[in-house]
Amino acid sequence: MTTVAYQGEPGSNSATATQILYPGSSELPCTSFDQALDAVTLGTADLAVIPVDNSAAGRVADVHHLLPESGLFVIAEYFLAIRFDLMGVPGASPAEVECVRSHVHALSQCRKVLREGGWRTLVTDDTAGAAREVAELGDPRHAALAPPAAALRYGLEVLRAGVEDDPDNTTRFVVLSREASVPPVTDEPMMTSLFFAVRNIPSALYKALGGFASSAVNLTKIESYQMGAGLNASCFYVEIEDHPDEPRVALALQELRFFSSEVRVLGVYPAHPHRLRERVG
Known part of the structure; x- marks a missing residue:
């Protein structure tokens, strides 16, 4: 299993x-x-x-x-x-609630209902944990913002359903x-995750990424960070559309390697259908 x-x-x-x-x-x-x-x-x-x-x-x-x-x-x-429900102990009502518990991201995704209720908030490690804590407290003054499954699991009552600000919240x-699973090149849309560290020279990032632009490879995500202390050259986590063995992607990666001290492919995987729907929309 x-x-x-x-x-x-x-x-x-x-x-x-x-x-x-x-x-x-x-x-x-x-x-x-x-x-x-x-x-x-x-x-x-x-x-x-x-x-x-x-x-x-x-x-x-x-x-x-x-x-x-x-x-x-x-x-x-x-x-x-993503769907969040406001849940409390059985028999509780929204009017009794004084404090709402949840993960920081859930609280930020449900600002409207929190503002309307005027409730105090308490940050927890995760959403389901907030529901468990409310169940353990057994106090109608405490409620949780958590997925619907948490109410069933911890015996809570849904006080207000679907309180996320954005109905398209995803x-x-x-x-x-542990093992890389690289599918072959096909007509199916693919994604590639990369790690690279640029050489510590002027305009290194601009030059390193230039191959993606000239080869018309779509860069969907780029995150920068420093490895360790000091003034080391920046490292980057990047996601691109398509397979690394596809000719134009291979050409872009060749240019990336020329201006980088290290390049690693961290994953090649099918693009999820939601990504394709967003592009069409």
Whole structure:
């Protein structure tokens, strides 16, 4: 049986994504993203499902920093529609609520209902954990913003359903594995994740990325960060459309390598249908 690690508790959005992607798998809830990645690296889990971007809140996990150091590979992506319910102990009403608990990203994605209620907020490690805490407290003055599955799991009552600000709220997850799984070049849309460190010379980034522009390769994501202390040249996590063996992508990567001190392909995987729908829309 496949064991899949994720950050959060049962009933969280990460748990839901895991169940959709790998039904019947053995779940390994973790307290942090680092712990989830370490579980795969050490062999405790076969895969990790990690949220990386949210359409409303932006970047979720520092995967651009964690992934290159972990030695893991991206083998898939998945877009999950996000829904949050305001939930409390059975018999509670919104009028009784004084404090709402949830993960910081969930709170930021439900600002309208929080503003309308005038409630105090309390940040928790994850959304499902907030629901568990409210159930343990048994106090109608405390409520949680959590996915619908959390209410069922912890015996809470939905006080208001679907309170996310954006009805199209979506989180993108990536699946991480110890082994790279590079599919062959086909007509199917593909994505490639890359890590590179530019040479410490003037205009290095401009020149390194120039090949993508001249080869008409679409860059969908770029994140920069420093490796260690000091004034070392910046490192970058990049996602591009298409397969690295496709001729125009191979040409762009050749130019990237010329102006970089290190280039690593961190994953080649099918583009999720949601990405294609967004492009058409």
